[in-house]
Amino acid sequence: xxxxxxxxxxxxxxxxxxxxxxxxxxxxxxxxxxxxxxxxxxxxxxxxxxxxxxxxxxxxxxxxxxxxxxxxxxxxxxxxxxxxxxxxxxxxxxxxxxxxxxxxxxxxxxxxxxxxxxxxxxxxxxxxxxxxxxxxxxxxxxxxxxxxxxxxxxxxxxxxxxxxxxxxxxxxxxxxxxxxxxxxxxxxxxxxxxxxxxxxxxxxxxxxxxxxxxxxxxxxxxxxxxxxxxxxxxxxxxxxxxxxxxxxxxxxxxxxxxxxxxxxxxxxxxxxxxxxxxxxxxxxxxxxxxxxxxxxxxxxxxxxxxxxxxxxxxxxxxxxxxxxxxxxxxxxxxxxxxxxxxxxxxxxxxxxxxxxxxxxxxxxxxxxxxxxxxxxxxxxxxxxxxxxxxxxxxxxxxxxxxxxxxxxxxxxxxxxxxxxxxxxxxxxxxxxxxxxxxxxxxxxxxxxxxxxxxxxxxxxxxxxxxxxxxxxxxxxxxxxxxxxxxxxxxxx
Ligand code: 9WN
Numbered sequence: 001x002x003x004x005x006x007x008x009x010x011x012x013x014x015x016x017x018x019x020x021x022x023x024x025x026x027x028x029x030x031x032x033x034x035x036x037x038x039x040x041x042x043x044x045x046x047x048x049x050x051x052x053x054x055x056x057x058x059x060x061x062x063x064x065x066x067x068x069x070x071x072x073x074x075x076x077x078x079x080x081x082x083x084x085x086x087x088x089x090x091x092x093x094x095x096x097x098x099x100x101x102x103x104x105x106x107x108x109x110x111x112x113x114x115x116x117x118x119x120x121x122x123x124x125x126x127x128x129x130x131x132x133x134x135x136x137x138x139x140x141x142x143x144x145x146x147x148x149x150x151x152x153x154x155x156x157x158x159x160x161x162x163x164x165x166x167x168x169x170x171x172x173x174x175x176x177x178x179x180x181x182x183x184x185x186x187x188x189x190x191x192x193x194x195x196x197x198x199x200x201x202x203x204x205x206x207x208x209x210x211x212x213x214x215x216x217x218x219x220x221x222x223x224x225x226x227x228x229x230x231x232x233x234x235x236x237x238x239x240x241x242x243x244x245x246x247x248x249x250x251x252x253x254x255x256x257x258x259x260x261x262x263x264x265x266x267x268x269x270x271x272x273x274x275x276x277x278x279x280x281x282x283x284x285x286x287x288x289x290x291x292x293x294x295x296x297x298x299x300x301x302x303x304x305x306x307x308x309x310x311x312x313x314x315x316x317x318x319x320x321x322x323x324x325x326x327x328x329x330x331x332x333x334x335x336x337x338x339x340x341x342x343x344x345x346x347x348x349x350x351x352x353x354x355x356x357x358x359x360x361x362x363x364x365x366x367x368x369x370x371x372x373x374x375x376x377x378x379x380x381x382x383x384x385x386x387x388x389x390x391x392x393x394x395x396x397x398x399x400x401x402x403x404x405x406x407x408x409x410x411x412x413x414x415x416x417x418x419x420x421x422x423x424x425x426x427x428x429x430x431x432x433x434x435x436x437x438x439x440x441x442x443x444x445x446x447x448x449x450x451x452x453x454x455x456x457x458x459x460x461x462x463x464x465x466x467x468x469x470x471x472x473x474x475x476x477x478x479x480x481x482x483x484x485x486x487x488x489x490x491x492x
Contacts, residue, residue: 057437059140079114081164084121131265175293191367202228217449257305328389
């Protein structure tokens with residue numbers, strides 16, 4: 001199967017083949033033996049939602065490796081069902097990333113939350129894209145999925161993950177999952193968290209050392225004050241043994257993107273349940289109930305966007321974050337809500353079609369900063385989600401333009417982590433895994449304006465089949481040993 005990745009990385013003709021080859025090179029280079037790191041330098045471990053996005057792209061090149069990506073993550077799942085946001089690679093030096101395993105101390109926590117003893121992880125979570133990813137991975141090669149028993153293998157863990165979120169994380173009691181740290185929604189320093197985070201006492205200066213600034217520009221990253229608050233929140237959670245009921249949460253928010261992904265994944269879990277002979281209807285009922293809760297608790301018809309809800313004040317968080325557009329992906333969203341979201345995306349605050357991709361925060365606001373991480377820059381996973389939502393609601397022309405922009409930007413910037421929305425210049429690291437993976441997935445999606453414009457992405461006719469011949473085994477970084485006994489654990 002690695003041969004397929006290598007075939008994709010081998011020379012071909014046309015823009016489509018070029019993108020496929022370049023993206024395959026990124027994913028090969030970032031493969032660390034059992035999973036893909038987001039970036040070799042800045043993020044040298046496995047991240048939860050990154051791996052889900054990676055699997056969604058990897059399925060087009062190497063379905064078995066995509067399955068493996070998700071299985072590795074589930075291998076670090078806690079007894080209470082949580083999927084940790086980072087699974088640490090023991091061969092990476094402690095100082096390479098902060099906070100490191102000695103900060104989280106997961107394997108040393110009391111057994112209440114059931115952290116694994118064989119692998120070190122963080123104790124917080126990230127958005128639940130995993131069941132959606134598992135289902136999409138299955139669809140890419142159902143025969144191989146059946147042969148390996150992929151869905152029966154992942155279903156119990158995914159179901160436990162959703163149960164954890166629906167029970168321990170329903171801190172507001174209204175049927176939505178709460179995040180308890182700004183790293184959990186994955187949009188770390190979004191202005192949407194400013195007011196909630198301002199209540200958090202920063203950890204003392206000098207009590208920790210950031211490793212991210214060794215690789216990233218301070219102007220593109222969160223500030224030191226943000227970090228001091230992130231550290232305080234994580235340390236408090238850790239010191240309460242990651243017990244959601246006992247921890248005095250200074251930060252607790254219902255985030256629209258996190259919950260929209262939970263709902264989309266609950267629908268995917270229903271589809272998986274049907275295949276494995278589990279109770280499909282129970283998942284459909286939970287998805288429907290969570291959709292009602294999302295609309296009741298987070299939809300703001302006057303603003304035309306979903307707003308996070310701060311559970312400490314029990315108030316909505318005003319402002320236009322890209323997270324508020326993501327419910328477009330939710331199956332069965334009322335059409336008037338979808339239409340309003342589309343208008344907001346096309347309007348001045350997000351400027352869809354007039355700026356590069358979808359900015360992470362309101363272009364017209366004082367808080368907007370086009371360079372700094374989640375305070376304005378455009379990210380490829382958000383573009384992928386908004387694209388998916390637009391397609392769902394029949395906005396194919398707008399979706400097609402967004403897709404074309406994303407494909408161009410991914411290649412042009414060397415698969416940048418994010419973009420300055422006005423100039424389209426790459427920011428953050430390059431060779432970023434989910435940028436490569438989601439570009440591959442967008443490349444495969446069809447029926448939109450990109451194809452009908454006659455663009456060369458459609459014309460190279462390169463082979464996609466798993467098992468396609470070609471490649472030079474052994475000389476592509478990270479290419480060794482998929483399916484080779486002993487190389488990545490037991491051959492399956
Ligand atoms: C903290 C890995 C992760 C992404 C997040 C992104 C960033 C980490 C960091 O990188 O967060 O989890 O160190 O800043 O915000 O979405 O999953 O790519």
